Amino acid sequence: MKITINGKNIEAREGQTILQAALANGIYIPHLCYHEKIGAAGKCRACVVEVEGMRGLQTSCSVMAKEDMVVNTCSQNALNAQKLVIDLMLSSGTHDCLACEQNGNCELQDAAYFLGIERPSVQYGEINREFDTSSEFVYVERNKCISCGRCVAACNTTVVNQVLDFGHRGHHTEIVFDTDKKMGESSCVQCGECVQMCPVGAIVDKNARGKGRLWDLKKVETVCPYCGVGCKLELHVNEKTNKIIKVRGVEDAPVNKGMLCVKGRYGFDFVGHPDRLTTPLIKENGQFREASWEEAIALVASKMTEIKDKFGADTIMGLASAKVTNEENYTFQKLFRTAIGTNNIDHCARL
């Protein structure tokens, strides 16, 4: 269907909201509680726009696009309202960007930038909510929370772990874990979906804090090394230190749609672990010593040949691996079937 936004004719799909149609056509409207995965919440009111023929301002995240609709997202009325919403949000928290993990990746910052707000116009008073550092992997700074509810929706309807909710009333409303427990003492399984959904710096990866900013890190999409579900990961890597800093689920991956578990998201320490094997080792008199690749390969080839000649190829067994790639399993079985001459190949599919 055709609709008009800011005087521009655009094509909207059936079932799209004004916000979705606008975003799909490169028109930005500030929005914080809406996320594609959890849908419209209609809470933050940052996305208000004017629609011809409708009274007052409309939340574009919850009004469906209709044929021939005429929308203005940046009329003075709309902009004033958007500014007021963002201004009050900035006023009601400690939105210090300088050392914030989300700097450059913060949707509140994006909205303030778009609306030209340098600092909040009202001072709300002392805000000193408790930091929750009790969880192994997740850091919660409620001073930065804008109560958008994305984490609550994600926890309850996306990963369905049902841990996060809003607690208390009115001015004191804040996100709580179970019955207002510390995150680390709650039933939270630390899948990190709330981290991934948080539009600001209120819920962040604890161990990534201060280790690299968005634009400093190289992003590489790959596949999780743990169970067989095959969740797609985006590794954020510091190329200077050759370290993985954090992991995101890939939102448009058909398998996991951005979701991960505690291992996939946080269990990457082994990659850069100091105990990694870095050189071939050969055992002599019961002790390992370092060896060159040349020496190690020559030893393996000669011992395999010797045993094959002496006892037959079928006295050599190869264990392939359910944790290496297809390509590497292929070369392993090819090595056994062609160079050694046995079908003694198996792996721990059964274990």
Place this chain on the structure above:
Amino acid sequence: MTNDINGIKSSDVALIIGSDTTEAHPVISARLKQAVIEGKTKLIVIDPKKIKLADFAAIYASQRPGTDVAVMNGMMHIILKNGWEDKEFIANRVEPEGFEALKKEVEKFTPEYVEKISGIPAKTLEEIAELFGKAKAAAIYYAMGITQHTTGVDNVKSTANLQMLCGNMGIPGGGVNPLRGQSNVQGACDMGGLPNVYTAYQQVANADAQAKMENYWKVKLNNKPGKPMTVAFDDAYEGKMKAFYIMGENPMISDPDLHHAEEALKKLEFLVVEDIFMTETAKFAHVVLPASTYAEKEGTFSNTERRVQKLNPAVKAPGSALHDWEIHQLIANKMGLNWNYTKAEDIFNEIRAVTPSYAGMTYDRIGRYGLHWPCPTTEHPGTPVLHVGKFTKGLGTMFPIPFKDPAELPDAEFPTYLTTGRILQHFHTGTMSRKSEGLNNLAGPHVMISVEDAERIGVKNSEMVKVTTRRGSITTKAFITKRIPNGTAFVPFHFWEAPANQLTNNALDPIAKIPEYKVCACKLERA
């Protein structure tokens, strides 16, 4: 899986049997929970342990460990008695002889008879059968709770019987869906990492397959199927197997009856281990070769739904560690062959040439979203759902499956069932997950026991318990929970400090040679 992950929401009913999905496959669990809360799907959970998904289930039943065949035969008995079977599917898609034999076999599995074997109340089984039998599209999800039994093959065949009986094959939201436990266990099987097959399950004993591979590899091949791992360990123990080459596996934690596995490895003349850490297994090696992790390499993994996805390198491997394929190439060439792979994609293109189900995939086509095999041509879109309209072999075969007891049952001396498995925070033998301080802080070794058993032996939460079987004993912390039925203990197998597999029984399924990790008899004592 015969079906795909995105099809989960197309199920009217999903039966979870032998899978603690939330612990072992958390993201599939999330998809199942979503389907439930959105009102699309009803869950039936059958598991000795009251797993997290039981909280979302329309019906939950706890069976005695090792009684799955009886439970599924009982379901089929009730379904047939009430005429809830899919008559059209049976008439058109399955061999009539098999159906008749199955019908005859399940006749004696009345709900009352099954109750005696499994402990599931007759009325509950009837409710389960009705919900499952009347559903338009019902899926079965299982994991090692079905396969790690001396009757593993029987259990799997029973899930297939049930799905064919109800016409749940080849439809969205149906299927027999084993949840595979490791990132590329599907691919390791697809690539011929098995003793009896080349890639795509082409039999080594089949003369045509042998000729095809000989022609491609230009080498004369051995047509004698090889030894499965569990048997090879027995052979090594007896001195008949002389050398092992182990890549990225840690049998010193994952094998049944670890004392036996250790003796077997010590008797080898030569042991090569290719891994990323000095694992419990690598310590026994004569040569250790340093390899790369997932984050350092390019290549592909095939997931549980047969989706082939691309890995991309993000960091550099430490020191002189190489990719596994580079190591294999060095050895092959040292042994007189002439391999010339320069990158993973060269190997993938060779895989395509000899593997019909991967033939239509290229790195470009796999792209960011992957492709499901079979994908025979470069125009083929891939196959998310198998067996639509027709089984690969033509008509489906149903098998009559008699019920058999597990190899070892509780008795006066060892009165408690012992079952093993995974927990969320750790993975397999711990080579990767145990390197994370955070994951170690979240979960350590323990034995889950029931409130009744804890009171009987006089332990409180986190006090030490000695778990003993005929193979050995471990001492570990008690985790007392209402989720475990009285008379059953659960030990996760990730921990070298309290290795579950010092306790497990190495009795094997006669066909699949899989050990019975899910049932043996143990004794619990206060330590």
